[in-house]
Amino acid sequence: MQLYINYFAINLKxxxxxxxxxxxxxxxxxxxxxxxxxxxxxxxxxxxxxEGFTFSQIMLCFASMLMAFSLAEGLARGFDTFPRMxxxxxxxxxxxxxxxxxxxxxxxxMEFSRLGRLVQSVAVFCYAIPNSGVIWTxxxxxxxxxxxxxxxxxxxGLFVVYAAFSFFTVEGLEFMNILTDGGxxxxxxxxSVYGRGVLKFLTYVIPLALxxxxxxxxxxxxxxxxxxxxxxxxxLIFLIPCYLFFRFGLRRYxxxxx
Amino acid sequence: xxxxxxxxxIFRVAKRQAGFGRAVKALFSREYEFVHALNDISFTIANxxxxxxxxxxxxxxxxxxxxxxxxxxxxxxxxxINGRTPWRDRVAHVREIGVVFGQRSQLWWDVPVIDSFExxxxxxxxxxxLYKTNLDELTALLGIFEILKTPxxxxxxxxxxxxxxxxxxxxxxQILFLDEPMIGLDAVSKIAVRQFIxxxxxxxxxxxxxxxxxxxxxxxxxxxxxxxxxxxxLLDGGLDELKRHAGQRRTLIIEYNGDAPEIREGMSVNEAxxxxxxxxxxxxxxxxxxxxAHIAANTELNDVSVSGASVEEMVAAxxxxxxx
Amino acid sequence: MKEYRALFRIKFIGGLQYRAAAxxxxxxxxxxxxxxILAFVAFYRANPAAFPMEFSQTVSYIWIQQAFLALFAxxxxxxxxxxxxxxxxxxxxxxxxxxxxxRWFCEAAATRVxxxxxxxxxxxxxxxxLPEPFRMSLPASAAQFGMFIVSAVxxxxxxxxxxxxxxxxxxxxxxxxxxxxxxxxxxxxxxxxPLPFFPRPFQAIxxxxxxxxMQNAPLRIYSGNIAGMDAVGCIALQFFWLAxxxxxxxxxxxxxxxxxxxxxx
Numbered sequence: 001m002q003l004y005i006n007y008f009a010i011n012l013k014x015x016x017x018x019x020x021x022x023x024x025x026x027x028x029x030x031x032x033x034x035x036x037x038x039x040x041x042x043x044x045x046x047x048x049x050x051e052g053f054t055f056s057q058i059m060l061c062f063a064s065m066l067m068a069f070s071l072a073e074g075l076a077r078g079f080d081t082f083p084r085m086x087x088x089x090x091x092x093x094x095x096x097x098x099x100x101x102x103x104x105x106x107x108x109x110m111e112f113s114r115l116g117r118l119v120q121s122v123a124v125f126c127y128a129i130p131n132s133g134v135i136w137t138x139x140x141x142x143x144x145x146x147x148x149x150x151x152x153x154x155x156x157g158l159f160v161v162y163a164a165f166s167f168f169t170v171e172g173l174e175f176m177n178i179l180t181d182g183g184x185x186x187x188x189x190x191x192s193v194y195g196r197g198v199l200k201f202l203t204y205v206i207p208l209a210l211x212x213x214x215x216x217x218x219x220x221x222x223x224x225x226x227x228x229x230x231x232x233x234x235x236l237i238f239l240i241p242c243y244l245f246f247r248f249g250l251r252r253y254x255x256x257x258x
Numbered sequence: 259x260x261x262x263x264x265x266x267x268i269f270r271v272a273k274r275q276a277g278f279g280r281a282v283k284a285l286f287s288r289e290y291e292f293v294h295a296l297n298d299i300s301f302t303i304a305n306x307x308x309x310x311x312x313x314x315x316x317x318x319x320x321x322x323x324x325x326x327x328x329x330x331x332x333x334x335x336x337x338x339i340n341g342r343t344p345w346r347d348r349v350a351h352v353r354e355i356g357v358v359f360g361q362r363s364q365l366w367w368d369v370p371v372i373d374s375f376e377x378x379x380x381x382x383x384x385x386x387x388l389y390k391t392n393l394d395e396l397t398a399l400l401g402i403f404e405i406l407k408t409p410x411x412x413x414x415x416x417x418x419x420x421x422x423x424x425x426x427x428x429x430x431x432q433i434l435f436l437d438e439p440m441i442g443l444d445a446v447s448k449i450a451v452r453q454f455i456x457x458x459x460x461x462x463x464x465x466x467x468x469x470x471x472x473x474x475x476x477x478x479x480x481x482x483x484x485x486x487x488x489x490x491x492l493l494d495g496g497l498d499e500l501k502r503h504a505g506q507r508r509t510l511i512i513e514y515n516g517d518a519p520e521i522r523e524g525m526s527v528n529e530a531x532x533x534x535x536x537x538x539x540x541x542x543x544x545x546x547x548x549x550x551a552h553i554a555a556n557t558e559l560n561d562v563s564v565s566g567a568s569v570e571e572m573v574a575a576x577x578x579x580x581x582x
Numbered sequence: 583m584k585e586y587r588a589l590f591r592i593k594f595i596g597g598l599q600y601r602a603a604a605x606x607x608x609x610x611x612x613x614x615x616x617x618x619i620l621a622f623v624a625f626y627r628a629n630p631a632a633f634p635m636e637f638s639q640t641v642s643y644i645w646i647q648q649a650f651l652a653l654f655a656x657x658x659x660x661x662x663x664x665x666x667x668x669x670x671x672x673x674x675x676x677x678x679x680x681x682x683x684x685r686w687f688c689e690a691a692a693t694r695v696x697x698x699x700x701x702x703x704x705x706x707x708x709x710x711x712l713p714e715p716f717r718m719s720l721p722a723s724a725a726q727f728g729m730f731i732v733s734a735v736x737x738x739x740x741x742x743x744x745x746x747x748x749x750x751x752x753x754x755x756x757x758x759x760x761x762x763x764x765x766x767x768x769x770x771x772x773x774x775x776p777l778p779f780f781p782r783p784f785q786a787i788x789x790x791x792x793x794x795x796m797q798n799a800p801l802r803i804y805s806g807n808i809a810g811m812d813a814v815g816c817i818a819l820q821f822f823w824l825a826x827x828x829x830x831x832x833x834x835x836x837x838x839x840x841x842x843x844x845x846x847x
Binding site for chain 1: 606625
Binding site for chain 2: 002003006007010013014015017018088089090092093095096097098099104251254255256
């Protein structure tokens with residue numbers, strides 16, 4: 001943990017060297033999710049509701065998704081930029097250091113400009129939490145925390161998968177964007193909006209709905225079962241295959257060296 | 259103790275196609291070729307030895323280093339370093355080695371060097387007292403005290419390389435791998451680094467394995483040379499032995515007026531231009547002095563220069579000798 | 583002109599090398615389009631009367647958008663230009679006897695065309711054979727299709743000219759990614775949601791901005807949302823904005839280069 005903090009400090013120090021760049025990137029990141037937000041706002045001011053969700057309810061979903069994503073992306077940037085790390089040989093350095101590989105990759109790069117998104121998610125929460133009509137008892141509060149925390153871990157898992165794919169192909173990685181960036185973008189609406197097929201896929205294959213749609217139903221009082229509250233925790237099982245896949249990719253890297 | 263036995267490594271490489279039609283074709287099918295990067299490599303290095311690992315580009319130097327560092331797994335063969343197999347006991351193994359990749363940096367680019375050192379200390383869990391002793395000693399020997407507070411990006415190549423070497427030694431490794439540490443260094447830094455490596459080897463007994471292209475590094479540093487070419491160890495021995503095999507050949511560069519000199523047995527022409535001749539000479543057949551005398555007797559000379567063979571030429575000569 | 587053709591060719595062939603990237607890209611774009619349409623289906627179901635376009639028009643809009651994403655996106659191309667500004671290689675670029683603006687424009691255009699070429703056909707073919715309501719429809723008439731082609735070329739050029747301004751901002755900020763430019767362009771050109779879905783006052787303003795001359799114009803002309811004389815007017819506006827952006831870009835380039843030259847790189 002101490003070491004992680006030290007990595008944190010050195011990353012922060014590095015990025016503060018370029019203040020203009022940092023500021024512009026933060027602003028840009030804020031804007032990327034702001035335009036999404038504006039899109040949702042425009043759509044909902046025209047249609048009032050979708051699949052029975054109102055604007056402020058959708059904002060709750062939007063903010064939790066955004067916060068989960070920006071935490072994962074900011075703190076685990078090393079996996080997101082992993083192809084570059086492989087390309088310039090930095091990864092070889094990781095391999096000759098006596099610490100866990102996943103830990104080193106995780107800690108080696110942090111992107112603080114992603115705060116732009118984080119700030120926005122906080123702002124949206126400030127709007128949505130009082131306006132969504134949810135009565136915030138302890139279980140509802142816990143559910144919301146689980147949505148963000150477990151969501152963040154699932155996105156982290158997806159970044160690990162992304163990194164693992166880059167052991168095999170550097171060019172073909174774009175398709176992972178549909179799961180990472182796409183998860184964030186389409187997660188602006190509860191996943192039931194996209195129909196039963198998509199919802200099933202996001203429940204059983206890539207469990208994005210487990211920390212978004214189902215606990216949201218619990219929050220809004222549409223489902224009473226505590227199972228819905230625990231869904232985000234169940235989703236964490238997904239991390240196991242992610243890690244195994246990374247190990248598999250690493251084995252291959254060590255045998256081909258490229 | 260480092261022991262490699264019958265190490266083999268084959269890479270599959272995609273062929274890049276040139277031209278428009280081929281680029282389109284490559285969209286659908288791609289051809290591969292197999293490169294035998296290491297072919298039955300075996301050698302042992304005792305503790306405290308200093309070894310120069312040389313060979314032309316693409317000969318397999320880096321592949322061997324990567325295997326010894328645990329970055330790469332060979333297809334077959336045994337590699338035992340201090341009783342461990344590098345790619346199996348990665349963490350325990352790398353704790354005892356230090357690695358400098360000459361072309362890459364391990365320092366954090368935008369922060370003062372000392373910050374990088376401190377993070378490396380934490381990564382290796384170096385005790386404070388040991389860290390302090392090591393840091394003092396390394397900064398003094400490498401002359402980097404003044405630049406510890408400078409960000410790595412503002413250092414000259416020579417300064418940075420000295421910091422890189424210090425960074426690799428903060429945890430007192432028993433073995434130090436230096437993969438082309440001298441590339442691009444100015445003369446002063448080169449000498450400083452060489453002296454340092456010598457001292458490190460002599461006083462701490464650190465095993466040093468050095469790859470380089472520079473024959474002067476080898477002459478200044480190592481008693482033992484491993485020469486690799488096309489994935490095979492061509493020679494394992496002292497510098498004398500290398501010279502005996504190939505180093506006798508001399509290159510004569512002659513500038514003259516008028517007619518070209520007559521070529522005798524033992525001389526072969528490498529390059530011929532109007533008024534300039536590059537000749538490779540085998541002193542076993544014809545001594546250097548005889549050759550110059552012979553040429554001077556028949557030709558109007560403007561200039562003559564004699565040089566020994568470079569590593570590349572020696573290796574080329576060994577290739578001829580082994581017919582590979 | 584010959585050197586630009588050669589440059590275009592090199593960049594184009596270079597772009598074709600990345601087959602895995604293309605396959606991945608078109609998978610992504612297909613999935614992305616599909617999800618977008620599903621969301622619109624839900625909104626249509628919620629309140630069909632509030633839907634400002636015909637549903638089939640929206641579907642065509644999205645498929646063309648995904649198929650030609652590489653042509654119309656306001657981000658993602660131009661790495662070489664920005665890189666050379668930042669690492670100082672621009673000094674070498676200036677030594678060549680080519681106008682730098684034209685050269686970067688040409689390179690970025692070629693990269694975009696190469697990417698789009700690899701990706702558009704599979705997406706379009708799939709979009710035409712999908713079942714309703716996901717199937718893409720043909721344009722209403724040959725004239726409409728002709729106007730789409732003209733508008734698409736113009737829209738593409740407007741995007742390239744806009745991105746040139748983005749690259750040149752690197753002269754001043756010295757950063758690689760200027761998301762600010764990209765995101766404003768993205769939203770105002772109808773990448774996130776088509777302009778007709780904007781609330782009335784917003785739409786009225788947005789229609790006149792240069793961003794509306796990017797993907798908004800060709801996509802809505804193809805789908806028939808803008809037709810007849812409106813389409814002609816739209817194309818005229820595209821011409822206008824293209825001219826403005828080109829003049830502005832060239833002037834800015836001269837200024838920035840003067841700055842580089844006086845600072846010695």
